[in-house]
Amino acid sequence: MSDSALELLRRIFGHSDFRGEQAQIVQHVADGGDALVLMPTGGGKSLCYQLPSLLREGCGLVVSPLIALMQDQVEALRQLGVRAAYLNSTLSADDAAEVERQLLAGELELLYVAPERLLSPRCLNLIDRARIALFAIDEAHCVSQWGHDFRPEYRELTILHERWPDIPRIALTATADAPTQREIAERLNLEDARRFVSSFDRPNLRYRVVHKDNGTRQLLDFLAAHRGESGIVYAFSRRRVEAVAEQLVEAGLRALPYHAGMDAAVRAANQRRFLQEDGVVMVATIAFGMGIDKPDVRFVAHVDLPKSIEGYYQETGRAGRDGEPAEAWLCYGLGDVVNLRQLIQQGEAGEERKRLELRKLDALLGYCESTQCRRQALLGWFGEPHPGACGNCDNCLEPPQSWDGTEAARKALSCVYRTGQRFGAGHVIDVLRGVRTEKVDKFGHERLSTWGIGADLDLRQWSSVFRQLVAAGLLEADIERHGALRLTADSGPVLRGERELRFRVEAPKAARTRGKSRGTAAPAALDLEPAALQRFNALREWRSVTAREQNVPAYVIFHDATLRAIAESAPDDLDELAQIPGIGASKLDRYGEAVLQHLLDHA
Structure with missing residues (x-):
């Protein structure tokens, strides 16, 4: 890792070291390489394109589908002292023209653009005339029609590689199974890109x-x-x-x-x-x-x-x-x-x-x-x-217990069959339990051989049985009959006694927790000593007031984790405060004196 990257990490972002594969990703992209990054939410994906943008000449252009949140992302960067802006439909013509002027003048380090805006002839021409450090494609799973949030305009982002093949690209997402990963690489022409796949685990x-x-x-x-x-x-x-x-x-x-x-x-x-x-x-x-x-x-x-x-x-x-x-x-x-x-x-x-x-x-x-x-x-x-x-x-x-549900499953499947595979679980359970209803009388189901054979289980237990039969693929809902249950091909072996089933025991209803409360302190602070907790709550209140004055989210000022570290260490001067993770040079200049004064007032 280059000294310049570590220096920027400390000075701007306030962190002394990288997490996971961040260092390798930053170095690879800063050196001009393409990358496909899969990293869980909260794993630090943004840093993987923000820092290389600062290390390379020109402006990093970030493609994001989230117009409503670009303003917050840009504001967070500005709080760090980074020259950032966005181009989207919320800007007036004059404001958009000013952002374009700043880009062409080399006054921006990061620019966020919605994909629809990027693909417009005006924006493509603008990029032709600007010095671009890299292209970052955030939420890259949007390119996959088999994923969970397909956006058609993402398919057209291949133009970035076709029109500017020498500018490095980094595509990032937090959710992509193996087929979606392959499609991202294919659709964005990133088959040869280095792939960084972090653990998807979120242990917290x-x-x-x-x-x-x-x-x-x-x-x-x-x-x-x-x-x-x-x-x-x-x-x-x-x-x-x-x-x-x-x-x-x-x-x-x-x-x-x-x-x-x-x-x-x-x-x-x-x-x-x-x-x-x-x-x-x-x-x-x-x-x-x-x-x-x-x-x-x-x-x-x-x-x-x-x-x-x-x-x-x-x-x-x-x-x-x-x-x-x-x-x-x-x-x-x-x-x-x-x-x-x-x-x-x-x-x-x-x-x-x-x-x-x-x-x-x-x-x-x-x-x-x-x-x-x-x-x-x-x-x-x-x-x-x-x-x-x-x-x-x-x-x-609380490890769940299981029970031999083979006989109950055979009763349930048989009752679904004998009632004509025309009814939902509620009516079939009434027949199994021998409960007379208008529907039972209407169809004469009290005369079926399955009438009352399930009286040994209550309504809640039978509901659990049917839910687990659907989950096991032994029953399916017939949409054309308003969710009526019908047998699947896999139910045959169970009905014939050739397959055993075990079901999880239905947990008892949880006791009501009315009146139980954690109070107003965030969990991040619950294990603090009383004096530190008092400092933490005071700092959160100061942060809220400051955020309202600036009309920005509170976390743009400082994260809870940073406030917690301040509350625990209770720094006496700016040098000590500068050692807290998350406090870079810009935030130290903007808020350092106010934080120290607030700590002094609540000592």
Whole structure:
């Protein structure tokens, strides 16, 4: 690693050393090499193109699909003393012209551009006349039509290599399974690029999966342990987002909705509040997506099942970017599976695409019902081995028990068959348990041989059986019959007694946690000594005021991890403060005296 790279790392970013493969990536790109970088959210991807841009002559041009967040990314760089700007549709004609002038005059070190803007003739001509240090293609998985967030305009980014073959390119993403990785390399002409694949593991994240049983109550119980913390709640539909946000507000939480159907100004204002304020819970569809740079998100909760493991992994990855403990909580039910299958099969995609999406949904369902270590299952999907027993997921912390479900499975499958494969799980369970209903009487199902043969299991246990049969691929939902269950080819051996099955024991309902709270301190500070905790909270308050004055997110001033280090060490002067990770020369000049004065005031 060159001395100049380490010097810039320390002076600008305030870090004494690189993490993981950052050093090799920075050196490779700074030397003019192409790179494909796969690194988990929070692993430090941005540094891998920002630092080479500073080391090379010219301006680094960053392609990002996230117009709404470019301003925050640029502001964070400016706080570090880096000359950065963005070009997108939010700028007036005069402001855009000024950015173009700065680029041509060599006054910029980093420029963020949306792909649609980049591909315009005006922008391509601008690049022809400018000195470009490198091209960085962020969120590179958007190029893959088989990935979870395909953006057609990304396919046209091959023009970067065709038109400027001597300018190095670096493509980066946090989520790409093996097929998506291959497609990224192919579509962006990066087959010969050096590939850097970091571990996908996020050891600070605790994964939990619960079966849906009054999802709103379960969510409130979960959030009771996260009072005063920033987090994201993902829901399936716009209507569900609005309803959940309203319920959280009624419960006394600072919750805001976010979905594509909202007024654009309201949506932008809600996002701004989430990024700038502490303790806000954003309830959102996946429209609230990539590039959420807020480092102190302490939880991501899913109240409905996502569509794929890749989507789930990326969404949960928005928690704990600062490396501190965070939680990924997923609550799902069989109804979620039916809804998603219907959404996929009724979509306009081709049959091959639909089959792929259904396989990915089945894989996620299998993950939910698995008794193995959650981390092992997640990493396995991305081709990364893990020994299991991570000690930080529900299956490791409370290992699930299993039971011989072969006979119950045969009863369930037989009842589905004898009722004509025309009904959902609810009616089939009524027949198995011998519960008389209007539907049972209407179809005469009390006369079936399977009537009442499952009275030994209660409703909750049978619901678990059917969910696990679907997860095992022995039953599937018939969308044309509104989610009616039908047998698959794999169910035959079970019905004939040729295959045994074991099911996980349904966990008892969790006790209510009403009134339980962590208070308003972030987990990063919970293990501090009382005096250090007082300093930490005082520094967070100062940071909030400062951020509001500048109209920027609080984390742009300092991350929680930096405030924690300051609170622990209690520096007496600027030289000591400069040794804190995350405090470079620019931030020392801007905030050093104020931080020291604040520490003195709260000594």
